[in-house]
Amino acid sequence: MSMKNITILRLDNVAAVLSTRERGREAADRLQDALQAGNVVVSFAGVEVATPSFLDEVLARLHTVLQTNEQAIAIVTGMNEDVRESLELVLRHRGMALGVLEEGHIRLLGGKKHLQQTMAEAEKLGTFKATELAEALKLKLPNLHQRLKVLREAGAISRETDETAQRGRRHDYQVLDPSELVGIG
């Protein structure tokens, strides 16, 4: 499984204050275009304020795109405390989680504690099969698949069909390598 292109989408190019649904839709268009080319890191560095209206439009689109594009990863980084609070409000409203790059790790913003533990273990493995992660977490596969679905729809991990699988349908999962993202944010 090869690492795809990573696009850095800097939102401070939009403005230091991100507001209104209209501008959120414009940013969502850019995000959608970038996701067609590969993985995306959305950087909020330099953004001072982001309103829930703006973020709601971006997250709504991200959720739609990720439901149909299993091979893309979209994580966010560089948030100040105010932007993070707004993002958490919208995530809770939408019942979503989101992959976040902070302090050199990919973490999960929103979502329940067990999902965050799953994310931490997935990050350690980097590229993995479901059976490997299930073993690491001492979980049964059906339970793990539920968690992987949420993480994938959060944009935190991607999956591709394993063409070499002899029996049944298998997937390879991948988390972005944080060491390749040093300096972003």
Next chain:
Amino acid sequence: MNHLPQPIWSLAGDVRGARALAHLIDPKQLKDGITERLLNMSTVTSVDAFSGAVVRASIEDHLASVPGGTVSIWQPSEEPVWETLHDLLGPLPEGCQFPQDTMSPVRDRRVFLPAQRVDDMETADLLARYVHGVGSSAGLSAKEAGFLATALPALVENGLRYAMNSPCGVVVCGAVERESGDGQLVAVDLGDSISGAKDASAALRGCLELSRQNFGGLEHVRGLAVQRDLDVSILLASGTARGRWRRGGSWRYNEVAFAPGFCAGISVHPGKLRRSPRSVAPKMGK
């Protein structure tokens, strides 16, 4: 303020909070050829961000609706009140002035956003950035300043969307109230989408329900207050309808005397993280 067409508007006593709304001038009031208005505030004893927004909205309405109109303001005789009012009203718009022999008072650093008219979201965003930056100088914690900065574009966007016929645009004002220490952010417009409704109370409830369903601006403000663990109150006023919310409770409604337009006022009640405003410095003379 008297609502009969006359050249003198008088405000007296305590004009803070919801009391300020009684002085909001109805844009439908006949101007009767009066071009020069006098705003007598000499006996005002207490002002806050609500007072600033209401007075500025009335000034803007007069200047916008009367060609060549002017407004003169007699300042409060009590020095601390005058200090606060001077900064609440900020740089006055063209056509509005204090008497020429007026000395500029010492600056009141509690005012973090002088009352001003906002006609577009670009300006709202700039002001949000300003509040984010200077809120701590007024004594707000970083969390409180961030909350109010995030709320500001939402309040302005609502005003611009639903009060397109407002002659004063949307007027915003922000300050830390002198006695309570509440961090206040107030947005006032003179549109009549709710105040002009047959049943203003039902219209106000409908507006809040719409915001809840559509995850709109007012719902964001409420949600962010809870999210940030801040003790926040929201006052909505339009026509005879009033809606009040405080963290931990639900919306409460009542009917009182008519106030034109729409007012949304947010108050962040002081928490543990507060510190005093930075030391005040005398302002340069005009």
